[in-house]
Each structure stands twice: as structure tokens, then as C-alpha cells.
Amino acid sequence: MEGQGLEQAPQLGNMNYSRFLTAVSAARKPSPIRLLTELQQLSPPTLISLAGGAPNPNTFPFHSASIKMKTGETVAFDETMMKRALQYSGSAGIPELVSWMKELQKRLHEPPTINFTPERGQLEMCVTTGSQEGLCKVFEMLVNPGDNVLLDAPTYSGTLAALQPLGCNIVNVPSDQHGMLPDALKDILAQWDPAGAHKPDSPRPKVLYTIPNGGNPTGASMTLERKQKVYELARKYDFLIIEDDPYYFLQFQKPWAPTFLSLDVDGRVIRTDSFSKILSSGLRIGFVTGPKPLVDRVVLHIQASTMHTSTFTQLMVSQLLHAWGQEGFLKHIDGVVEFYKAQRNAMLSSADKWLKDVADWHAPAAGMFLWIKLKGIKDTQQLIMEKALEKEVLLVPGGVFNIHSSEPCPYVRAAFSLSSPQQIDEAFKRLSALIKEAL
Numbered sequence: 001m002e003g004q005g006l007e008q009a010p011q012l013g014n015m016n017y018s019r020f021l022t023a024v025s026a027a028r029k030p031s032p033i034r035l036l037t038e039l040q041q042l043s044p045p046t047l048i049s050l051a052g053g054a055p056n057p058n059t060f061p062f063h064s065a066s067i068k069m070k071t072g073e074t075v076a077f078d079e080t081m082m083k084r085a086l087q088y089s090g091s092a093g094i095p096e097l098v099s100w101m102k103e104l105q106k107r108l109h110e111p112p113t114i115n116f117t118p119e120r121g122q123l124e125m126c127v128t129t130g131s132q133e134g135l136c137k138v139f140e141m142l143v144n145p146g147d148n149v150l151l152d153a154p155t156y157s158g159t160l161a162a163l164q165p166l167g168c169n170i171v172n173v174p175s176d177q178h179g180m181l182p183d184a185l186k187d188i189l190a191q192w193d194p195a196g197a198h199k200p201d202s203p204r205p206k207v208l209y210t211i212p213n214g215g216n217p218t219g220a221s222m223t224l225e226r227k228q229k230v231y232e233l234a235r236k237y238d239f240l241i242i243e244d245d246p247y248y249f250l251q252f253q254k255p256w257a258p259t260f261l262s263l264d265v266d267g268r269v270i271r272t273d274s275f276s277k278i279l280s281s282g283l284r285i286g287f288v289t290g291p292k293p294l295v296d297r298v299v300l301h302i303q304a305s306t307m308h309t310s311t312f313t314q315l316m317v318s319q320l321l322h323a324w325g326q327e328g329f330l331k332h333i334d335g336v337v338e339f340y341k342a343q344r345n346a347m348l349s350s351a352d353k354w355l356k357d358v359a360d361w362h363a364p365a366a367g368m369f370l371w372i373k374l375k376g377i378k379d380t381q382q383l384i385m386e387k388a389l390e391k392e393v394l395l396v397p398g399g400v401f402n403i404h405s406s407e408p409c410p411y412v413r414a415a416f417s418l419s420s421p422q423q424i425d426e427a428f429k430r431l432s433a434l435i436k437e438a439l
């Protein structure tokens with residue numbers, strides 16, 4: 001149950017997490033009222049509770065709902081279910097969604113030495129309002145002002161937005177289309193003594209952040225060999241890995257790549273998952289999976305902020321997942337992947353047709369983005385913001401994904417998620433004309 005074990009030392013095997021926690025996170029205490037809500041949920045219906053401050057759902061105006069699926073199935077909220085959907089719920093997520101997702105995580109990533117059972121160490125999971133909430137809370141839990149945080153930029157602008165206000169120093173690890181370069185990481189880390197002594201003026205990094213599949217914006221996917229090397233460096237230099245993997249389910253070939261979580265023998269990987277790209281982005285369902293002492297801290301933060309992800313959307317998704325089962329879910333994913341793969345292929349052939357002479361790119365193996373380097377253009381910011389709209393084509397100038405957004409950047413990010421192949425083709429025709437004019 002949420003809150004349990006929080007008074008114990010944040011320890012798991014040889015890992016003592018105290019040294020990773022920020023003062024803000026270490027100071028968080030369980031909310032007694034939230035704990036009562038949890039207790040009440042797990043108690044028999046004969047319990048008479050005068051505790052808690054939940055409103056009476058009989059006063060709410062909604063009665064029931066029936067949501068029709070494209071397959072013809074329905075997700076139904078009868079009166080009783082609707083009352084539950086409209087009520088407060090536990091901060092870690094509704095139990096049936098968490099348990100369904102734990103089974104899936106076990107199947108997809110089962111880490112070699114720890115899992116969700118107390119006997120084998122303690123991996124834990126909670127629901128978040130999109131993976132963005134999870135990321136933001138994980139950063140707040142681990143990143144102090146002045147800390148060095150390792151990441152492979154260019155990276156997701158939402159990550160930079162969450163990290164930069166924390167006053168940390170972002171250490172950029174060079175990367176290519178296969179992700180972070182372990183040798184470059186090794187060279188960076190060599191500045192610090194693995195035995196524990198710090199470079200006098202700068203603390204050893206405690207955290208490495210990466211997007212292992214279909215990187216946003218680069219489309220890069222990290223090879224298993226590189227993950228293994230990075231994980232070994234994490235052990236040597238004792239840092240945690242934040243594996244932000246919202247494009248995991250959008251990998252264009254099988255078998256899906258083994259994740260950092262699946263390599264984790266120590267309990268040093270915190271993974272964020274998202275249903276945004278495969279079920280709905282508006283429902284706002286994401287997950288944090290990692291060592292229990294850390295996930296418990298994220299849950300404490302949820303208690304004090306959003307209290308929980310919408311009960312309604314959790315129940316909606318949970319009912320669907322239980323009706324589908326794992327096989328139905330994975331079959332749905334196959335259909336989504338087929339769509340994005342065709343879109344990617346359409347974008348690649350339009351790029352070949354229009355941009356060959358004026359740009360370079362690598363075919364992404366996952367996700368929804370093509371990262372395009374414009375030849376002979378030093379910085380795409382002005383070109384896109386001032387000239388592209390005139391030509392009625394819009395892309396994201398690459399600079400917004402850099403740590404220092406003022407640095408010149410010759411890249412643009414093109415998404416193949418929303419536009420039709422015909423629109424993509426026309427957009428690249430316009431982009432080609434735009435580049436040629438600018439040269």
C-alpha cells in the first residue's frame with residue numbers, strides 16, 4: 001500500500017537511495033488523509049467510515065456512460081462504476097490498472113534480480129498523469145541545484161523545461177543515430193574518481209537521462225550493446241538511469257529492444273512509460289517503474305500535488321486492458337506500429353524525392369520523428385520562423401531541443417504522425433524550395 005515502508009531507510013539490497021534524494025524529496029511525509037483513503041478502498045463494504053473528506057457522489061450530475069470502441073466493443077460505466085470513477089482514488093493509481101501493468105512490465109522487461117514481489121527485491125510502479133508528470137517528479141526527487149545531469153542532447157524540450165529550473169548543470173553526452181556513445185560517456189566520467197571522491201568544484205553525476213527508442217527529436221534508438229556499456233558505467237560511477245521510453249511500443253521491428261530496466265541488477269533504473277502514443281494522449285496515463293524506495297517518493301509528491309491521475313480515465317483504460325488481455329493489447333500495438341511504419345516509409349520516400357541534394361537524415365527505427373540536417377544552413381531558427389510560414393510549411397527548428405537554445409543548429413524535426421503521405425510529400429517539396437532559396 002502507498003506510504004508503507006516510507007519510514008524505513010530508503011534501501012534496497014546494496015543500494016541506499018538516501019544519497020540520491022534531494023532535500024525537498026527527503027522532506028516529504030505521507031499524507032495521513034490520503035492513507036485513510038487507501039485503507040478505505042481496501043476494506044470490506046461493511047466498514048462504516050466517518051473518516052476522509054470525500055464528497056458524496058450522489059450529488060454529482062453524471063449518471064452512467066457507455067464508450068463505444070472502434071472494434072464495436074464498449075467500455076461501460078454503470079451507476080456504481082460511475083460513482084467510483086468520479087471519486088477520489090489512491091495516489092499510486094487504481095489497483096487493477098497497476099496490477100495489469102505490472103504483469104505487462106514483467107513480461108516485457110523482467111529485470112534479472114529484482115521484480116515486483118517482496119521476496120525478490122522490490123520493484124514498484126505507480127500511475128502518473130502522462131509520463132511528463134512522472135519525469136518532472138523524478139527529476140525533483142533526484143536533482144539538486146548545482147548537480148551534474150548526464151543526457152544526450154538534443155533532447156525532448158519537455159525534459160529541458162523540467163530540468164533547467166532545478167538549477168542543475170546539464171552535461172551533454174555525444175550521440176549518433178544509435179544513441180549515446182558509451183566511450184564519450186566514459187571520457188566524461190573519467191573526470192570523477194569512481195571510488196567516491198569528487199572533483200573539488202563539481203559533484204559527480206547522480207543521474208543519466210535518455211530516450212532509448214525513437215528519440216525525440218532525433219529518432220535515434222540505442223543498441224543493446226551501448227545500453228550494456230552505459231549500464232556498466234552506471235555501476236562503476238554509481239549513478240541512476242532515467243529511461244524515458246514513450247516510443248517503446250512504436251518500434252518498427254521485432255523483437256523489441258531489451259530495455260535498461262531489463263538489464264538492471266542493482267535497482268538503479270527508473271523507467272517512465274506512456275500510453276499517449278498508443279491509446280490516447282488526452283487521457284493522460286503514464287507510469288513510473290523503478291526501485292520501491294524511489295517510486296514511493298514519487299507517490300508522496302503525487303499525494304501533495306495532483307493527489308492522483310483522474311480516476312475516470314484510469315478506469316476507462318483499465319476496463320479496456322482487462323477486456324483485451326495482454327494479447328489483445330499487443331495486437332492493438334501491432335496495428336498502431338503498422339500505421340506509423342507506413343507513415344515513416346512515406347516520409348522517407350518523399351525525403352528521397354525532394355531533399356536528397358539539400359539535406360541529410362537517418363531512417364528512424366521507432367517513434368514519429370525524422371531529424372533532418374539542412375546542408376549549407378547554419379541555423380534553421382530564422383528560416384523556419386520567418387520564411388517557412390510564407391511557403392505554408394511548418395517544422396520545428398532543431399535549436400529548441402538544445403540545452404542552450406541560442407546555439408546555431410542546422411536541423412529541423414519533421415513529425416510523420418499526423419499528416420497524410422500526400423501532405424508530407426507536398427511539405428517536403430515546399431521545404432526543398434525554401435532551402436534552395438536560402439542558399
Ligand code: PMP
Nearest residue numbers: 130131132156211216274276286
Ligand atoms: N518524453 C518524451 C521523450 C516525449 O516525447 C513525450 C511527449 N512528447 C513525453 C515524455 C511526455 O509524454 P506524455 O506526458 O504524454 O506521456
